[in-house]
Amino acid sequence: MTATPLVEVRDLVTHFTHRVGLFGTRREVVQAVNGVSLDVAARETLGLVGESGCGKTTLGRTILRLVARTSGEVRFDGQDVFALDLAALRRMRRRMQIIFQDPDGSLNPRLSIGRAVREGIEVHRLARGAEADGRVEALLAEVGLPAGSAARYPHEFSGGQRQRACIARALAVEPEFIVCDEPVSALDVSVQAQVLNLLLDLQARRGLSYLFISHDLAVVRHVAPRVAVMYLGRIVEHGPSDGIYQRPLHPYTQALLTAVPVPDPKTKRARVVLAGDPPSPVNPPGGCPFHPRCQHPGKNESCRTVRPELRELAPGHQVACHLADR
Numbered sequence: 001m002t003a004t005p006l007v008e009v010r011d012l013v014t015h016f017t018h019r020v021g022l023f024g025t026r027r028e029v030v031q032a033v034n035g036v037s038l039d040v041a042a043r044e045t046l047g048l049v050g051e052s053g054c055g056k057t058t059l060g061r062t063i064l065r066l067v068a069r070t071s072g073e074v075r076f077d078g079q080d081v082f083a084l085d086l087a088a089l090r091r092m093r094r095r096m097q098i099i100f101q102d103p104d105g106s107l108n109p110r111l112s113i114g115r116a117v118r119e120g121i122e123v124h125r126l127a128r129g130a131e132a133d134g135r136v137e138a139l140l141a142e143v144g145l146p147a148g149s150a151a152r153y154p155h156e157f158s159g160g161q162r163q164r165a166c167i168a169r170a171l172a173v174e175p176e177f178i179v180c181d182e183p184v185s186a187l188d189v190s191v192q193a194q195v196l197n198l199l200l201d202l203q204a205r206r207g208l209s210y211l212f213i214s215h216d217l218a219v220v221r222h223v224a225p226r227v228a229v230m231y232l233g234r235i236v237e238h239g240p241s242d243g244i245y246q247r248p249l250h251p252y253t254q255a256l257l258t259a260v261p262v263p264d265p266k267t268k269r270a271r272v273v274l275a276g277d278p279p280s281p282v283n284p285p286g287g288c289p290f291h292p293r294c295q296h297p298g299k300n301e302s303c304r305t306v307r308p309e310l311r312e313l314a315p316g317h318q319v320a321c322h323l324a325d326r
């Protein structure tokens with residue numbers, strides 16, 4: 001943990017209630033985020049990994065107040081994000097942006113790339129007229145789009161180029177913190193590395209902070225020195241990416257990692273099978289939320305009944321498992 005984090009999340013809980021059943025008479029509570037605490041320092045990237053449905057996007061969106069929280073706290077640069085009035089929230093929104101997995105769905109097909117990027121500049125009154133045009137051109141060049149891109153429409157670009165346009169649009173308002181929600185998952189493998197390297201260059205040049213969401217620990221390790229592993233709305237392991245990648249301590253992280261191809265055939269990982277689908281966040285298991293799928297040979301009664309808290313097992317490396325040891 002760092003001395004003065006830019007983003008501080010404390011015990012954040014986001015539950016969704018929706019009606020189910022034939023007549024919509026029954027209510028169901030989806031416990032998407034279930035008590036998450038984390039920090040992101042200025043100029044730092046925190047990686048966030050976990051299987052589909054574990055609550056990564058909901059966590060990112062709740063931090064930006066795009067989704068209502070149920071309880072808990074988020075501070076951005078010391079300010080309580082949930083206490084801001086609408087005018088203050090609008091000013092805060094300029095400083096915190098989000099990039100989505102699907103560049104197609106997040107660009108308006110009827111808006112030229114130039115107009116899409118210009119929108120934020122105008123909304124936040126950062127520039128107008130020729131000065132705004134100049135900023136748009138400079139941003140498109142900065143993300144590596146060819147000259148003349150401003151007048152073109154989303155369908156005239158490749159997937160990788162569209163994601164570059166989305167990055168330019170996020171940068172247009174000069175944010176300090178960006179939630180990158182699986183920004184390369186929808187892209188062809190050949191362009192994934194280019195877009196990741198662009199994000200790294202921009203971070204170095206502009207001093208950005210990222211919360212980098214992915215289901216792939218290998219991708220996260222490339223961009224984030226520190227990673228949090230999420231399972232059913234909770235952080236179950238948190239620490240240095242290299243350490244966790246080389247020696248995961250939580251049985252869930254161990255299982256996740258066996259799904260990652262190992263480049264060197266000599267360092268084969270023992271295959272741990274992640275049995276079954278993740279349980280439903282509507283009715284999460286008691287005790288350790290991972291216990292029904294856990295393959296640890298020492299699994300015992302407390303795993304079924306007592307929820308493990310995060311414990312620090314190595315410097316800066318925390319694990320929520322009764323059985324994990326160094």
Ligand SMILES: Nc1ncnc2c1ncn2[C@@H]1O[C@H](COP(=O)(O)OP(=O)(O)OP(=O)(O)O)[C@@H](O)[C@H]1O
Pocket residue numbers: 016017018030031032050051052053054055056057058059215281
């Ligand atoms: N607006 C919503 N209303 C009701 N339930 C929701 C809503 N948004 C998300 N959920 C539910 O919350 C849980 C967490 O979803 P979320 O999208 O945060 O997961 P995720 O980790 O981002 O998954 P993925 O890797 O597939 O993107 C899921 O069970 C999902 O169905």
Ligand SMILES: [Mg+2]
Pocket residue numbers: 056057058181
């Ligand atoms: Mg998601």
